[in-house]
Amino acid sequence: MDWRDVIDELDAGVERIAATLEGLSPGDLRGGSGLPGWSRGHVAAHIARNADSLWNLLEGARTGTEVPQYPSLERRDADIVAGAGRSRDELVADVRATQARFSEQARSLPSSAAEAPVRAMAGWPHPAWYTVFRRWNEVEAHHADLAAGYGPADWPEPYVRWSAAATLADLAALPDRLLGEPAGLRITATDSGETADLGWTPGGPEASGSGRALLGWLSGRSDGAGVHLRPDGPLPVPPPWPYEPSRFREEAGF
Known part of the structure; x- marks a missing residue:
């Protein structure tokens, strides 16, 4: 997809998050999420602060002055904790307002600035326009993390097509030392035919499933339902997702 078309997908995805949050009681918001140690309030606060952090990268690209995604990991964590205890209405308003701000920044980004290099908090560089795709992963994965009835089965098909393909390609390009348990595996998306060979040799183990099932498993948002392993056995635990693009x-300057 063209990155500008993804902005509308983000707006729709955040509206779905807002609707989910509006259906939660105060007790639900303080209840556990799909992320260990985080309440649903923590997840909602993170969704909002992530929009702000990616706005920072676009602002740096626009102005030509490097702006870090977050001032520091400690500041990132502190801001999430500070926001987690807000009321439902405050969290919903924060999630909506920060997405609107990010979308406005992305839609108005000049073409020259869109190609400017920015840097993820993890350290790897990418052109500014890729922040839109990074945000897409954040919106859909963290909606599932709310553990409030939305999961991989509900992800929009355009998102699944993009993210499943990107995830397989990026996983296959990881250094061997980062592959962990899936090392030696071949993973195949049965609907698209895309594969990731992780040091696989003929006769080695193979995992297969639809792109949706594979994305749920590799992103840690499902237990691997719909993914089949040959020979039979427990699915390996994938490395932390998302992976460096x-x-x-392979492109000059990055």
Whole structure:
């Protein structure tokens, strides 16, 4: 997809998050989420602060002055904790307002600035326009993390097509030392035919499933339902997701 088309997808995704949050009671918001140690309020606060952090990267690209995604990991964590205890209405308003601000910044980004290099908090570089795709992963994955009835089965098909393909390509490009348990595996999306060979050799183990099932498993948002392993056995635990985008490692200047 063209990155500008994804902005509308983000707006729709955040509206779905807002609707989910509006259906939660105060007790639900303080209840556990799909992320260990975080309440649903923590997840909602993170969704909002992530929009702000990616706005920072676009602002840096626009002005030509590097702006870090977050001032520090400690500041990131403190801001999430500070926001987690807000009321439902405050969290909903925060999630909506920060997405609107990010979308406005992305839609108005000049073409020259869109190609400017920015840097993720993890350290890897990418062109500014890729922040829109990074935000897409954040919106859909963290909606599932609210553990409030929305999961991989509900992810929009355009998101699944993009993220499943990107996830397989990026996983296949990870250094062997980062593959962990899936090392030696071949993973195949049965609907698209896309594969990731993780040091696989003929006769080695293979995992297969739809792109949706694979994305749920590899992103840690499902237990691997719909993914089949040959020979039979427990699915390996994938490395932390999302992975560094492999396409930019091969391009000059990145």
